[in-house]
Amino acid sequence: MKPAVAKIFLSLSLATSVCLAGAQQPPxxxxxxIRPVPGNPTVPLGQGKPxxxxxxxxxxxxxxxxxxxGVFVPWGTSVDLSGVDPLPGTYxxxxxxxxxxxxxxAFNVTYDESNIGTGATSPLYTNRLKIIGPTEVAVNSGRHxxxxxxxxxxxxxxxxxxxxxxxxxxxxxxxxxxxxxxNNFFSIKYTLKCKATPGNPNNPNGxxxxxxxxxxxxxxxxxxxxxxxxxxxxxxxGKFVPWGGVADLSSLDPLPGTVVGDxxAFNVTYxxxxxxxxxxxxxxxxxxxxxxxxxxxxxxxxxxxxxETKQVDTQxxxxxxxxxLELSLDDLxxxxxxxxxNNxxxxxxxxxxxxxxxxxxxxxxxxDLVPILPNPMSGTVMVKNIGKCPAGASKLTLNCSKExxxxxxxxxxxxxxxxxxxxxxxxxxxxxxxxxxVPGLAPGASFSHTLSFWAALxxxxxxxxxxxxxxxxxxxxxxxxxNNxxxxxxxVP
Numbered sequence: 171m172k173p174a175v176a177k178i179f180l181s182l183s184l185a186t187s188v189c190l191a192g193a194q195q196p197p198x199x200x201x202x203x204i205r206p207v208p209g210n211p212t213v214p215l216g217q218g219k220p221x222x223x224x225x226x227x228x229x230x231x232x233x234x235x236x237x238x239x240g241v242f243v244p245w246g247t248s249v250d251l252s253g254v255d256p257l258p259g260t261y262x263x264x265x266x267x268x269x270x271x272x273x274x275x276a277f278n279v280t281y282d283e284s285n286i287g288t289g290a291t292s293p294l295y296t297n298r299l300k301i302i303g304p305t306e307v308a309v310n311s312g313r314h315x316x317x318x319x320x321x322x323x324x325x326x327x328x329x330x331x332x333x334x335x336x337x338x339x340x341x342x343x344x345x346x347x348x349x350x351x352x353n354n355f356f357s358i359k360y361t362l363k364c365k366a367t368p369g370n371p372n373n374p375n376g377x378x379x380x381x382x383x384x385x386x387x388x389x390x391x392x393x394x395x396x397x398x399x400x401x402x403x404x405x406x407x408g409k410f411v412p413w414g415g416v417a418d419l420s421s422l423d424p425l426p427g428t429v430v431g432d433x434x435a436f437n438v439t440y441x442x443x444x445x446x447x448x449x450x451x452x453x454x455x456x457x458x459x460x461x462x463x464x465x466x467x468x469x470x471x472x473x474x475x476x477x478e479t480k481q482v483d484t485q486x487x488x489x490x491x492x493x494x495l496e497l498s499l500d501d502l503x504x505x506x507x508x509x510x511x512n513n514x515x516x517x518x519x520x521x522x523x524x525x526x527x528x529x530x531x532x533x534x535x536x537x538d539l540v541p542i543l544p545n546p547m548s549g550t551v552m553v554k555n556i557g558k559c560p561a562g563a564s565k566l567t568l569n570c571s572k573e574x575x576x577x578x579x580x581x582x583x584x585x586x587x588x589x590x591x592x593x594x595x596x597x598x599x600x601x602x603x604x605x606x607x608v609p610g611l612a613p614g615a616s617f618s619h620t621l622s623f624w625a626a627l628x629x630x631x632x633x634x635x636x637x638x639x640x641x642x643x644x645x646x647x648x649x650x651x652x653n654n655x656x657x658x659x660x661x662v663p
Contacts, residue, residue: 218289219349230280237280248359275364285315298342326511387508389446398439405439413515420522427559434523444474457501536649537561541638543658549624554616567603567642573633
C-alpha cells in the first residue's frame, strides 16, 4: 500500500489502504515539508505555496446560517453580545458560585477563509475557534482551498457568559506549509449575558446542508450537557464533566490492569439525541478523540429515531498529562442533518494514572483478543476480548488473496476506485494490509467495524481467501497468543 497514491489495489495483503489582557499571537509555526496538491500528486514538491488567512477582517456572530442578520465584529475590537439572539433552546445555566462555572449559549458564527498564495493547500487542515482557557468551542476539519479561493465557514459554538476572548486559529494543526505563517490567528473580546429566547429545541435555521425539505431531517447532538468518566459501566460513581469544562481525573480509579506506560483506561458514558423530526439514516459512527487527532473510542452502527435519546457506554484509554477529549457525533458525516454544526463537544482534562488497590473484584489474569470474520466475507470485521482482564488499544490487519493468482500480483483481489480515499486503513507498520484501529476492550466486550470501501469493490469470478489478525502489532500481553488469526472466504460465481 502506497499512502501517497490514490489508486490502491488489493493483493495478497489487500493493499488499501480538530485573562482578558488580550489574546496574543501564538508562537510561530514550525516549517513542515511541502506536500503534493490533493488529487494531483504530479505537482512537484515546493512549486507554489499556499497562504491561508482571513480577508474580510472580522467575524459574524448570531443571525442565520451564513451570517444574515448577525453582528459583524472587526478583528481586534470588543463587542457586547448580550442583545444577540442565541440559538433557541441552547441556554445552559451556570453552576453554583462555589464552582464558578458561567452560563453559556450557542450562536451561529460565520467567518471566511482565503488562500492568497499561489498553490493549493495540502494536506487537509483544521480551523478552531477557542475562548480563553483555552477551550475549543468549534472545530472545522477537512478544510481545503485552491489558490486564490475563498470559502465561508458557518459553525455553532457555545460562548460563555461574562467577559472573554474569542480566537480563530486557521490551520490550527500546523498541517499546511505556507508562504506566510503569521496571518492565521485573529481574535476579538466580548461580553455576554445570554438573552432569553423561546424554548424551541428544533433547529431554527432551516436546512444548512441544502436538502430539499428542512422539516424532514434528523439532527444529532449531545444531551445531558457533558460526559461521565470513570466509575462503573453506565457512569455510576464516575465524574461528570460539563462540555467545555476542565477536570482533574487523577483521583479516578482506572479499569483494573489498564495502567500501561503513560496511559490508562476508564469507563466513559455520554448521551446522544436526535432533536430533528426524522430518523437517522444510514447507521453512523461516533468517535472519542484525544486532542482532536487520536481515536480512543469508536461506536459504530448508531441509530436514533426522531426525538430519541440513547446512553452510550464505552471504554477509552486516556494519556496522562493535560489533554483535550473530543466527542465527534456522526464523525464520518454519514447522516444528512438539519444542523451539521452541533456534533462536536470537548473537555480539557489533567490526569496522573494510579493503580487501584487490589481487590477480589480486580481481574486475576490477562486479556485474550480473537478476530472474528463472517463467512462468506461481507466486509465486516470484529475483535472480541475473551480474557479475564481489559485489553488496551490494538490493531487488526486484513489480507486478501485470490486462488490461482501469485501473491502481490495485480488481477488478484480488486482495485479500489481512484475516487476513494482509504487512508484511514493505512498503517506504515503494515504497508501491505488493511489496518483497523481497535479501541481498548473490557473482558467480554467486542468491537465491530464495517470497511467503508467494501461496497465499491468489483469482484471477478473466482475464490478469495481472507486472513484477519488481532493484535497484529503485538502490543497486548494475552493469556493465549495462538488464537489471533481468523480465516474467511468469498466465492464469486
